[in-house]
Amino acid sequence: MTTSRDFPLDSDLFDSIAASTSANHTWNHIHLWAFVICSYALPISALGLAWLCYRVTPWLAVLGGLLGLIGWAPFSALTALDELTNVMAHPSSTGLADLRDRFSFSSVMLSYLVVYIVAHLVAYVLFGVGLRKNRAIPAWASWSMIASSPLTILAFALPGSPRLTGGIALTLLVAGSIPAAARMLAAPETQPDVPTW
16 A cells, blocks of 8 residues: 655655645635636646737747647646645544545656646747837836746755745746737737737
């Protein structure tokens, strides 16, 4: 039988459960519902960014759009993992740590995690480059979007899952995305020309 000791990150599991147990119940639910909403909205936003890139850099737009869709697709499964941790933090959920370990580190969940990390991070670098070449958003916004990806990698790679690094990466991505969203909502005459075939 497999035990939690057979998995390399079991201390992270117990840290996650302890954090979920001690966290504010309302904030836990807000966090989870925000992730649920994002699992629907972020793939759509990747298509919008691809559309903004398309006029000048069609290949970057298509590749970034595909990677964005593929990269955000596993987000809902990863959100389910957070919900599982939240459920396990409930006092009535005893003896489920081994189940969560086996689920978290199964080949399916690890493949979701790898696809999520690699595809969406590469997509935002491509979007940043494409939007800069297209001059669809200010240079600072493009660079902000590009810089968010290496910082996100650091947030995953550094020991202890540093929230500050992840928070900075997310802030950069949101800051870079606001001008893109404003551009998409602008009048039709300011929209990029996309050829019809």
